[in-house]
Each structure stands twice: as structure tokens, then as C-alpha cells.
Amino acid sequence: MPDSPFGHPPGVAVGALFPDRVALSVAGVHRPRRAGICGRAREGAESVIVNCAFVDDQDQGETLLYTGSGARHPRTGRQIGDQTLTRSNLALAESARRRLAVRVSRGVGRGVWRPPAQGYRYDGLYTVEDYVADTGEDGYRIWRFRLAAVPGEWFGAE
């Protein structure tokens, strides 16, 4: 499958726990050490981290509103400028266009749906339903992506 979408990482069960981002990376769940979105503009997004580090995030488990990357103060978590539809944000947009599954891992954070006790948990596959430019809580433009769990392929599935 030359143009295969990104699916479950080999040998990793949905619900698997990892102590930190390095462990997630080594397991092939989410490769970047720091970035929350892994993906390429032309191929779509491979995986994302959900920990509600962005003020405009909303995590409801089966569906979630995921704020794009960029223009965020690294310490306060507040937005400090307008986000652009480039780089990893474009990757998520491409995933939406091609209906590709994206791997979701949840970390600890206020507002995270059923967060792990510590570290990170691989929560399975989601699709990017749509996305829109919006004005976030801090008054800057954000790109907001709506993710929906793939039935039977995510942590909350029966």
C-alpha cells in the first residue's frame, strides 16, 4: 500500500500507557519529541497529542476540537498571534480532505477526557471531520479542527 494512510502503530494496543514523550516516540506512536502534531502538508497528519495545552481546546472523548499549532506562548499557553494554515496545520487539513485516520494520544491536562494518571495513553484513531478559522479566546485567529473517533478503533469503544 504505497499511499497507505497512517493507522495503528505496529504492536501498540489502544489504551497502552507511556511514561513520557520519548517513550511515545520510541514506540512509534508519536515521533516528535516536542511537537503536538506529527505530519506533512502533502501527506496528511500522522498523529497528534491531546492535553488541552491550548486554551481553545475542547475534549469530549469521542469528538474533540483541536487547536492548530503556532503563535502560542510556550509557558503561559495563551495565544500571542494569528495562526496560519501552514506546516502541521496544513497536514491536518490534508487529512480532512483525504479522510485519513490520525492517531490520538492523550496526556495529563485540565479538560482532557479521561486523562491518564500520568504520562500518555494511546487512544486510537480519529478522523478530521472538518476545520475552520476562528477567533480564539485570546482574540487571535486560530485554526480549529474537529476530530471524531473511528468507531471500534478508539479507547472509549465498547
Place this chain on the structure above:
DNA sequence: TCCATGCGCGGCC
């Protein structure tokens, strides 16, 4: 408080 490190991407040949 500081800063490493991995990855995407563009430039260049």
C-alpha cells in the same frame, strides 16, 4: 531558568 533534539521543508545542485 535555560536549553537540548527531532522533524518538516525549502534551497540548491
Place this chain on the structure above:
DNA sequence: GGCCGCGCAGTGG
């Protein structure tokens, strides 16, 4: 395609 250098990033010691 391959190499290289730049800039960014939902960490974490």
C-alpha cells in the same frame, strides 16, 4: 533524489 541548513515545537530535566 540527495544533501544541507533553517526554524519551529501540545517536553522535560
